[in-house]
Structure formats: structure tokens, C-alpha cells
Amino acid sequence: MKEVKKGLEGVVALDSQISFIDGVKGILKYRGIEIEKLSDLSYDAVSFLLIHGKLPNAEELENYSLELRNERRINRRLLDILNFCDFENESMDALRTAISVCAHFDEDSHNISKEANIRKTTRLVARFPTIVAAFYRLANGMEIVDPDPSLAHGANFLYMLRGKRPTEIEAEAMEKDFILSAEHELNPSTFALRITASTLSDLHSAIISGLCTLKGPLHGGARKGVMEMLDEIGSKDNIKPYIQERLEKKQRIMGFGHRVYKTYDPRALVYKEIVRKVAVEKGDSHWFDLAEQIESTMYQEFVENRNKPIYPNIDFYSGVLYKDLGIPSYLATSIFAIGRVSGWIAHCLEQYADNRVIRPRAHFV
Ligand code: ACO
16 A cells, blocks of 8 residues: 555545646646636626636526526425524524425436536525525524625625625626635535545535535634634734634634635635725725734744744635625525635536545555
8 A cells, every 4th residue: 555645635536627827936826817807807707717727708698697596596395395494503503404404395306417517507606695694594583685696696695795886896896706715625514525426415405515525624614713702802902912822722713724725716816805905895894804813923933933934815814705705603604605606616527527436545554
């Protein structure tokens, strides 16, 4: 048996045409296009790109957007089930339950043909935001807000969440959030769902594997951890003691470090500018200033004591953005999933198209 790579670090598990990462130069491309360029498009266009392998032309985009907008509503029975969810708990548990319930109502549920998967894609991408917003409103004793077909993916989500239309800058921030979160090669949740798809299990089941894996605090759950950390630190005076105490205890600081990026996560750079813009519009830069100071303190600590820098990952400034948008931390991971579902589905389609069951070996000791 060859050498075991703990955590499969550096192991190349499969060929993929979906995204490209250069972890040393800090480059991320979806289907050959830099994330910085994609973040100026609509989520619908980027979702189409991930699923179909090319950017849509004007007609394709119009059709896909229309299909998504027509599929946003969720049915009464699903809302009744969401009402039984544990509102003390974070929304990932509710989202996981809801996607499982959606499978029961989906006539294509067990059909894994390309055509059926494309039909299910539209329904899944369209309904993730509606489910998360509905969970939030039920948890807070508020009436459900129906989706507004005149609004884009990000703006509509904020509208369903708050019951009022977001400002242009808030809408832009949410749209970019979904785009930046949409895809990231063989991260843990994507790998988990490719394994599920490789057994020829269906799309909903694969997505549920992804959701369960994204939830962990070392993966998508770090976004929630960042928001809790910001609350706990509260003011600049507390940054250094907070960080030093945790590092001494060998604990992780959420939103920092990455398995692949050895430099600044390119997504975090785009997020940082969005957060700056939202803070300027609000006329309140408390969270942004605190975050910048946490970033520089972490950098200094690592350079001085470990001889290597550490940089924020995607979850750091996205957590800050959610604070500025007034989003509670228990929604953070499920909002990440709203964006990520397009990338997840692209990976499932790629797996089904050229499948071999994923089954590595263990070294018996
Ligand atoms: N806080 C403190 N120390 C850290 C952090 C951190 N956030 N990240 C890495 N380190 C240190 C480790 O303690 C380790 O030190 P050592 O060599 O002295 O033992 C070294 O840096 C290397 O860390 P590893 O855990 O080996 O790196 P790995 O590639 O396994 O982990 C991970 C990457 C899980 C992202 C890690 O950086 C981490 O735990 N970060 C905090 C959680 C987080 O933000 N997760 C989100 C990642 S992005 C995403 O999944 C969407």
C-alpha cells in the first residue's frame, strides 16, 4: 500500500472541466473565466455557465431566468413540514430536511437521465432561497413572503427574508455572494456529493450529502463561526487577546487559512470590496473596520510566531457581509448553500456523464 495522505492533501482524485484553482497565485476560474469577471454577471448567468459549460446567449439567459423565476414557489405541505423544524437550531438542518421533502414531491426524483437532471436543476436552484427565507420567517413568527418574479436571485432572496426590497447595493452584494460561493472544485462537500452520485444515487440524495458536509465548522460552517467571533470580539481592544488566547490553546480562528490557497483567497478579495461598499452606504463601518483589524492581527501573529502568513478565506468577509446585511448567524451556512447548489449540480452532472464509483482504500494498521 502506498503512503497515506492524511486528509487526502494534494491527492488528485479526478479530471474536471468545472473550475480551475491556482492556490499559489490566488486564481479561481469557473469554466475558464476568472471569478473577478464573473462576479459582475448575474447569478442566473453563472449558474447556467456551471451547469451547461458555457455562458448563455441573451435568449438562453432570458429563458433560464424565466424558468428559475417560475419555479421559486414552494408548496404548502413543505411549509407545514418546515414549521416542525427546530427553530433553536441552525437553518442547515431545516434546509436538509426541506430538500429531502422536495424529493418526495418531484416526479423526476429517481430519474438520473441528463434531461431529468436538468429539469430538477431548475427546481433546486430556484427553491433554495425560498426555503431558507421561509424558515427564517417561520422561526420568527412572521408571514411568509412570496417570491417576486421581477427581482433577480439575490434581491429576491433579501426581499423574501425581510419583506421589503433591498437597496441596489445590498442586492448587488447578495448577487455577488451567491456567485462567489457557487463553485470551488473538490472541496469537501463537492467531493462528498460526487461520491454519492458515483453510486448512481439520485440528484436530491447527492445534494443532501453536500449539505451535510458543508455544515461542518471547518468547511461552510466557518461563516457562522466568523459571525459569532465578530460578536464575541465586539471591539478592537479585544482582538489581540482573543486571537492569542485561541492560538495558545491550539484552536482555529474561523475564516482563516485554506487547504489549497497559500495566498489571499481571490474570493475574499472581491468580498472585501463589497463589504466596504455596503458599509459606506450604511454609514457604519464598525464590522468592516473590526474585520480589517482582525485580518492584520492574524497576519502579524502568524508571520512573527510561525514564520508564515495566513490570509482570510471566503468565509471571513462573507460573514462580515451578513453582519452588515442584518442576517443572523444561524442562516449563514444555508445562504452559502444557496449559491453553491449550482456548482454542486454541475459536479453531479459531470460525475454521471463519465462515471466510475469512487471507492478508495484504507491502510489497515
Ligand atoms: N486558525 C489557527 N491556526 C490555523 C488556521 C486557523 N484558521 N488555519 C490553519 N492554521 C494552522 C494550523 O494550526 C496548522 O499549524 P501547525 O502546522 O502548527 O499544526 C497549520 O496552520 C496548517 O493547518 P492545517 O489544519 O494543517 O491546514 P488544512 O489544510 O488541514 O486546513 C482549514 C485548512 C481546515 C481550512 C484550516 O485552515 C482551518 O481550520 N481554518 C478555519 C476554519 C475555516 O475557516 N474553514 C473554512 C475554509 S473555506 C471553506 O471550506 C468554504
